[in-house]
Amino acid sequence: MTGVRQQPPTALTIAGSDSGGGAGLQADLRTFFAHGVHGMTAITAVTVQNSVGVQGVTEIPPGVVADQIRSVAGDIGVGAAKTGMLASAEIIRAVAGALDEVGIGAGHPTPLVLDPVAASMHGDPLLAEQALEAIRTELVPRATVVTPNLDEVRLLTGIDVADTDGQRDAARALVKMGARHALIKGGHLKGATDCLDLLYDGAEFTELSGPRYDTEHTHGGGDTLAAAITAELARGATVPDAVAHGKRFIERCVADSYPLGAGIGPVSPLWRLEG
Ligand SMILES: Nc1ncnc2c1ncn2[C@@H]1O[C@H](COP(=O)(O)OP(=O)(O)OP(=O)(O)O)[C@@H](O)[C@H]1O
Numbered sequence: 001m002t003g004v005r006q007q008p009p010t011a012l013t014i015a016g017s018d019s020g021g022g023a024g025l026q027a028d029l030r031t032f033f034a035h036g037v038h039g040m041t042a043i044t045a046v047t048v049q050n051s052v053g054v055q056g057v058t059e060i061p062p063g064v065v066a067d068q069i070r071s072v073a074g075d076i077g078v079g080a081a082k083t084g085m086l087a088s089a090e091i092i093r094a095v096a097g098a099l100d101e102v103g104i105g106a107g108h109p110t111p112l113v114l115d116p117v118a119a120s121m122h123g124d125p126l127l128a129e130q131a132l133e134a135i136r137t138e139l140v141p142r143a144t145v146v147t148p149n150l151d152e153v154r155l156l157t158g159i160d161v162a163d164t165d166g167q168r169d170a171a172r173a174l175v176k177m178g179a180r181h182a183l184i185k186g187g188h189l190k191g192a193t194d195c196l197d198l199l200y201d202g203a204e205f206t207e208l209s210g211p212r213y214d215t216e217h218t219h220g221g222g223d224t225l226a227a228a229i230t231a232e233l234a235r236g237a238t239v240p241d242a243v244a245h246g247k248r249f250i251e252r253c254v255a256d257s258y259p260l261g262a263g264i265g266p267v268s269p270l271w272r273l274e275g
């Protein structure tokens with residue numbers, strides 16, 4: 001007899017491909033899988049990338065990005081969505097239009113996690129400079145939660161964060177820009193002995209603090225955190241619960257990261273699948 005299972009929770013990542021498999025949509029799909037969530041992709045760009053850097057970027061035509069979103073939303077359904085690398089202002093505008101059409105984003109039934117990826121951790125650009133304004137105007141107001149690192153905070157808000165007070169200012173600025181929640185990641189905070197991410201919902205701040213592991217292998221850390229939050233939202237969690245889960249989850253992924261090639265290795269969600 002064949003078992004008849006129900007459709008599992010589903011999540012969509014709108015992101016670029018990392019040929020090295022550490023970050024981008026590869027990290028997102030691994031993380032969705034580790035949460036028992038069926039992952040879907042709207043690919044925005046193909047990067048030629050390995051552990052030492054990004055050697056090339058080919059953008060997918062904006063209409064094809066939008067069609068991927070429409071296709072999976074119309075048939076399969078999307079429990080929660082996230083954005084990663086979006087490459088250009090044209091792709092951002094096409095994504096924003098498609099999200100409205102299919103009912104994804106703040107004010108719609110399906111939550112949207114906006115990871116405003118601007119550069120790889122090697123410093124290679126993954127977003128055109130002119131596209132920052134499109135992120136501010138088209139996507140931040142649609143974000144259920146926006147998850148910038150400190151470089152992305154500076155690019156989006158102009159705020160140079162040096163401590164937790166700076167994280168609070170940045171969170172206020174992003175909520176003022178229209179995000180329903182802002183999670184300001186502290187992974188890049190210099191001199192800190194712990195790793196503090198700050199969540200703000202427009203009224204209350206929640207400090208999510210954890211140990212800082214002594215490893216350089218944190219490639220894909222931001223993607224994996226945002227994907228874990230997205231997976232929990234797809235499973236029906238509230239934003240504060242999904243973010244608290246994401247922080248605990250990424251800690252274990254950083255602790256379990258591994259070397260790869262000659263450069264920076266990836267964080268790994270696979271601890272969750274080990275017996
Ligand atoms: N060394 C570390 N030990 C423990 N947690 C870390 C460490 N570095 C980063 N994190 C956590 O990983 C998550 C990603 O943070 P980070 O600020 O590095 O984002 P990011 O720059 O977008 O990531 P990446 O560019 O590496 O994908 C955050 O929850 C942060 O607290």
Ligand SMILES: Cc1ncc(CO)c(N)n1
Binds near residue numbers: 119
């Ligand atoms: C494709 C892609 N997306 C996101 C990141 C950021 O981690 C990366 N390095 N590559």
